[in-house]
Structures are given as structure tokens and as C-alpha cells.
Amino acid sequence: MEQIYHSQLQEELYYEKLANGLDVYILPKKGFNKTYATFTTKYGSIDNHFVPLGENEYKIVPDGIAHFLEHKMFEKKDGDVFQLFSKQGASANAFTSFTRTAYLFSSTSNVEKNLNTLLDFVQEPYFTEQTVEKEKGIIGQEIQMYNDNPEWRLYFGTIENMYHNHPVKIDIAGTIGSISKITKDLLYECYYTFYHPSNMLLFVVGPVDPLKIMNLVKDNQAKKTFNAHKEIKRKFEAEPEPVWEKEKIIKMNVQTPKLMVGIKGNILHQKGNQMLKSELSAQLLLDLLFGKSSRNYRELYDEGLIDDTFSYDYTQEQNFGFALIGGDTRDPDLLEKKLKQILLKARTGENLDAEDLERVKKNRIGRFLRALNSPEYIANQFTRYAFHEMDLFNVVPMLEEITFTDVITMAAKLIAEERLTACKVLPKS
Amino acid sequence: MEKTVHHEGMKIHLIKTDKYKTNTIVLKMKAPINKDDATYRALLPYVLQSGTNTYPDYTEIRTFLENLYGCTLFVDLQKKGEYHIISITMEVANEKFLQDKKPLLNEALGLLADILLNPKIENHAFNEQIVAKEKRTLKQRIQAVYDDKMRYANLRLIQEMCKNEPYFVPVNGFLEDVDPITGEKLYAYYRRALNEDEIDLYIVGDFNEQETLSFCKEKFQLASRKAREIQKDQERINIKENVVIEKQEVAQGKLNIGFRTNITYGDDDYFALQVFNGLFGGFPHSKLFLNVRERESLAYYAASRLESHKGLLLVMTGIESKNFDKTVKIIKEEFSAMQNGEFTEAEIEQTKAVIQNQMLETLDTSRGLVEVLYHNVISGKTVTEEEWMEKIKQVSRDDILQVGKKIHLDTIYFLSGMEA
Structure with a gap:
């Protein structure tokens, strides 16, 4: 484990790259009650054109699928992960941006249990046709909520004006039409392509013992097997310099x-x-x-x-x-x-x-x-x-x-x- | 950890901690809310932060703040029960993390005193140009609520539900009351607020308590006063529920439902009310989230929250307009389930753990800490962090059931799309 001290800021950071490629960072914060952890994949709404794991051809997936996948990660065979976190006194959440999907929890107790839960739920996908269909209604309402929000429309309208081809112009949540095309098989395909540990980073900040946390993460990861790491092939159309619309x-x-x-x-x-x-x-x-x-x-x-x-x-x-x-x-x-x-x-x-x-x-x-x-x-x-x-x-x-x-x-x-x-x-x- | 000192005309609260890289200063002015003063109050802090005799305009104040390593200064208004609170918040870097060791906290406190006590005044009036600009911005702030449909629906629910109570007054005042305000009238209001409001100053961070205290005592010299308190609400029971439906062009309907809890912060059963709300709608494991969202896929958000000093429990969700009846029915069923005790011991324990976690997390931020401590000023009761934790822990199933009997649905407000 590497130790990096920033004397001016009085912060000490601990880092290790695990055998499976996962980057783990720990920042102890004395005096705080809360521990906050994020588990993030370098995969966001713009990654819609890529070679799926184990295949050879480029494929375009429906708009909004990274965000849809983020929602569906919380549902497991034996129930909802939100429930599990709150039983352990934690609050959990997630967000999808243009380039990242992050899963997170914060808690003031049971930190180790919660950290295992975070690693496990993100690394054990469980999708069924039925739960995928159910989510379409919920995300449909999330999309409508943003449709009524003038700041969001203004923000996306401006970005949309700029780009001819780049997928950053596509709304992160997609549209009611595009999400209707999402299936459980497509979700698995995106998941296995982008959620390999070598494409992810874990950050833990709070009143923690860094060595203990690092060992916990290592033990957790050592118990799981992953496919061999392969470079992810993403494709972006050429983008002209000038804006698309003035x-x-x-x-x-x-x-x-x-x-x-x-x-x-x-x-x-x-x-x-x-x-x-x-x-x-x-x-x-x-x-x-x-x-x-x-x-x-x-x-x-x-x-x-x-x-x-x-x-x-x-x-x-x-x-x-x-x-x-x-x-x-x-x-x-x-x-x-x-x-x-x-x-x-x-x-x-x-x-x-x-x-x-x-x-x-x-x-x-x-x-x-x-x-x-x-x-x-x-x-x-x-x-x-x-x-x-x-x-x-x-x-x-x-x-x-x-x-x-x-x-x-x-x-x-x-x-x-x-x-x-x-x-x-x-x-x- | 909080040290409170009574100084002439104000209370100074010092909270020493080395958790942060900054020091935080919050000044709060409290007065009962009323229709006549509300718009003056909503304008006042914005005019104060726009010019003092030392820094005669906004640009000079902002230049000073940027040179003070990006010290923040912002003012805002809150309604806490039937009090109208002005807050002036500053956050300044602690020089121990900078190359440049010039002390910054006193500089920030000095500016705050200047803003509060030495505003730019000409002939017993605020500068008319500043007042005119801030009146314009206040009008825009009042109108902005209309563009944010979630806030709008919440505002409309309160207007309908509390139409005969002071709580009806919106936090930013009334559009039609902005124009008649002059620099002279606002100055007269300022004098009154400065002499009559209950004033609290909080300082959170790593500083020398003695030095900071004597600096504050020197800079903040106010007349003594007696805080103006409001009467506690009578128990209100609405026999017939009030349903208000408004139509606008919106993609998503906003359903907001108000309940009267008849319990406020500081009451013995307030802690059981917290647990009741947590089971009902406060969290992603609550009945509203599980049923309205997860079971029925009707909404993306479905939650409830407490208005602790007014005794309200407010439910909010966004749905397709055609699902109004269905959603109201489910929310009512879940509320009855709460009153009938349809929750397990395990769910009670889970909810308490999450509430305690939420409180500890709030105390991790300097501003959250100040808000928690300020509840004691509003309610006139002192609840320490330890007591708070302990009282949540002690809440029993029976306490929650007793609380359930006191809560009544009052008003259903629905901002519907045109199609329904």
C-alpha cells in the first residue's frame, strides 16, 4: 500500500492497485462521524457505441442504457439493496454522468459491512425481464420530471446545439421511446463490458483505519473471479469543430x-x-x-x-x-x-x-x-x-x-x- | 462542545473543532412572520450585503472577499414555523492551510459587523440605487418559484392549507409589496429589526475562543431586547379534507399532500413523530417509496418530510396526471397502515438507525451543525446531541401508534397536466 502525504493540506492518502486491476484509495478523516465510499466505473451516457465483451463487431445500444443499468443494479434476487443498506444504518445512492457511473453509501456505523455490501451489489448483477419492465415506468417519470425543469432543458439544449455527432448531446436518461427498447440481455452486455474491476475505482473517506479497510477490500476481491482484462473498444464519430446550431x-x-x-x-x-x-x-x-x-x-x-x-x-x-x-x-x-x-x-x-x-x-x-x-x-x-x-x-x-x-x-x-x-x-x- | 455567551442584544455561540479547513460564521435574526413585514425582511439582507460605509458597493465587497481567499458571503431567508429568519453566512479559509499566514477570521467578522451595523445610509435612507436593483432581483426571485414546478406545488399546498394562519406568508414576501418600498421605509424597518429581532451569532472552526469572543464583543454592540415569541398553535383537526386541483402545461403532475401532526420540535412525542415519518415516507425503505414507486411504478420520487416547527407532515410525488386517483388511494392506504401499526419491530429498528445516521451526518457539516443547534433557539427547548440520540432509541411501537392518532390529513394539492 502506497502512502502519499500532502503536508500543506494535512491530508494522508493511501493507494493500491489490486491484482484484478481495481484502484483503491483511502483518505482517513479524523473527527468526522461519517464514512463515505464511492465505487465508480469509467462508463457513462456517452459510451453507447462499442465492442461488447467477447465479440468482434461494434454495436450501438439504446440511449439512456448506462443510467438504466445504474437503477437496475439495486435490485437483487432477494430484494432491494436500499433495504439492506438501511438495515445497516447507511444511506445509499448512485448517479450516472456523461462519462461515469458511481455507486455510493454513507454511514456512521457498520462501515465494514456496508463496504462489503457496496462491492458485492455492484459486482453481482441480477436482471430479469419483469424487473426491467417495471423500471420503465419509474425512469419514465424521472424523464418527465426533467422535461418540466427549465434549467435542465436549457443546459441540454445548449449542449445539443454544440455537437453534430458526439453522444454527449443525448440526454443521460434517454427518452421514453429509447428506454422502451432496453432488455435484460442488453443490460448484461453493457455490464460485462464496462464493470470489470480494471475499469473501476473505489474511494473511501472517513474516520477509518486505512490498513483494515484495504485488507477488507482485498479479501472481498480475492473471493471473486473475473474474466481476463481486455481493453474496451469505444467508437466516436468524427466531430467537426464548429457548433451544430448557433x-x-x-x-x-x-x-x-x-x-x-x-x-x-x-x-x-x-x-x-x-x-x-x-x-x-x-x-x-x-x-x-x-x-x-x-x-x-x-x-x-x-x-x-x-x-x-x-x-x-x-x-x-x-x-x-x-x-x-x-x-x-x-x-x-x-x-x-x-x-x-x-x-x-x-x-x-x-x-x-x-x-x-x-x-x-x-x-x-x-x-x-x-x-x-x-x-x-x-x-x-x-x-x-x-x-x-x-x-x-x-x-x-x-x-x-x-x-x-x-x-x-x-x-x-x-x-x-x-x-x-x-x-x-x-x-x- | 457549544459554548454560548450572552452578550448585550445577542447570543454568541462558539463551536471549536479542528475537523474543517475553514471557519464558518452564521448570523441569524429571528422575528414572527407577518404579511406586512415579510417583503421588507426578504429585501433587507440583500440590500445590506450590497454596500457599507467602508465598502460602498457590491463590487468592492466582492473584491474584498476574493482577496480574503474566496471567503463566501451569502444571505438567505427561512421560515421556521411561524418565524421568519434572516441568515448571513460566511465561510473563510483557515490560514493554517495556506502559505500566507495572515489571520482571516477577524477580517471576515469585521466585514459581517460592517454589513449589519454600518450599511450605506444617506439621510436616514438606504441608497436608492441599491434598493432599486435589489427590488428588481427580489421580484425575479419571487417569480422564479413559478418556473420550478416542485417548489411551486409545495408553495401552493401551504397557501391552501394554511390560508388563515401566518405560515401562509411566503418566505420571499409578496410581489405586489415590492414596488412601494423606498430606501427610507426600508431603513426604518432595518432599525426596528436591529432593535427587536432575536439575534444569534455562531462561529464554527479552529480559532482562539477568548480572542474571538472579545473581538465579537467589541464589534457587535447592540441594544438589549426581549425576544418576541409566538403562541403555540392550537390543535387543529380538519373534519373534511380539502382537495385543490390546478391545471398547467406540465409533463408530470405534482401531487403534494399536507397532514397536521399537532406535534412540534421539543414536544415529548416529537421523537416518535420522527420515527413515524421515517417509516411512512422519509427514506428509500419507507412505505411510500416501496409502494408508490417500487410496487406500482407510478413515480420516480415519493417521499414525506416534517415541517418540525409548524407541525406539518408533507408528502410529495410526481406522477402521470391520469394516475391521480390511484396514487391518492395508495398514499391513504399506506397512511392507514401506519395508523394501524402495520410495521415490524425490525422496521422500527432500521428506521431509528437511519435517522440517527442522518443526524450524525448532518453534524459533520458546519452549516448542518448550526441548523441543528438553532432548533433550540426556535423551540426554546434545549436538546443535546446525546439526548436526541437517546430519545430516538427509546421510541416504542406504542409511542408511534399514539402519534399516528394525532395526525390528520388536511389538504390534497395536485398540479395536473392539461390532458387529465
């Missing part, structure tokens, strides 16, 4: 118009420190342009074009990425125009000021420290970073290292007219 209007039963401007990312196929630097530089760039202490924020707020729902973010993955900026607004057309102007000016650096960088860097550092109070943040973010060979605990040194030139270079690279798009949610009447 504009979209979604009419909904709302009172306040909403606008989101997106930048389709063009910094792809990075990993490790290079990727960490890109992601943080782009975030600092957006802080400079739209942060609460920026001149732009103040002007937009004073003009009544934005309110406290205004937000922005940048994410980068292997073969897609985007910046999103927006919120509720009385005048979505005017706000769109202004946001685009600000972005295009930044491309040449004319509205960026070197003096402001120290301040927004301090802001990011404090924000990161705050996030480290949260076991949920640590486990989920660490996993995401590790899947890209980045180190979460390297965020502060990297922030300190980034210069104004890095930010200017990022602005020139990331921002381009042809990769800007806008989506609006407008009241029906």
Missing part, C-alpha cells in the same frame, strides 16, 4: 426567460497535469470575465440583465468539453449579445487585466479548501481526476503556477465565433 429557442410554461451561451471546447485528448492546467486556466479566465467582483458582472447586474441565478462553468473531458454561461434574464437577446461581445473581446485579451489574476487565484484556492470539508466532493472529484490521470491534491500548486500569459493564451485558443452558441427558454405566451 441558436435554439425552447418554449415552456415559465414566467422568466432564461439564456445560456456555450463555448464548444476545442482542447481535447489531454491528461495529467497538462489537462489540469487547461481546465484551471479556463476557469480562471471565466472568473476574470464573469466573477462577482468583475466589471462585467457589475454592469450586467446594474442593467438588470442578470440576477443571482447567473452562473458559469468550464468542463473538459477526453473528446468533448464546454464552457457554459447564463441564467434568468429579462432580455435574453440583449444578454446573449453582451456575453458574446465580452467573450470575443477576451480572445484578444483587451478586457483582461493581469492585476486581477492574483485575486481570482486566491478566490479559487479558498474555494478548494472549502470543498475539502466535504467527503462527497473529495471522493467524486478525486475519481473524476484520477480517470484523467490528474491529481486532485495538486490543484493548489497548479493554481499558484498559472500565469497571466497562460490565461491569455487560453482565451485566444478557447474562444472563437464559430464555436459559440446560445439557447433560450422563453415563456409560451
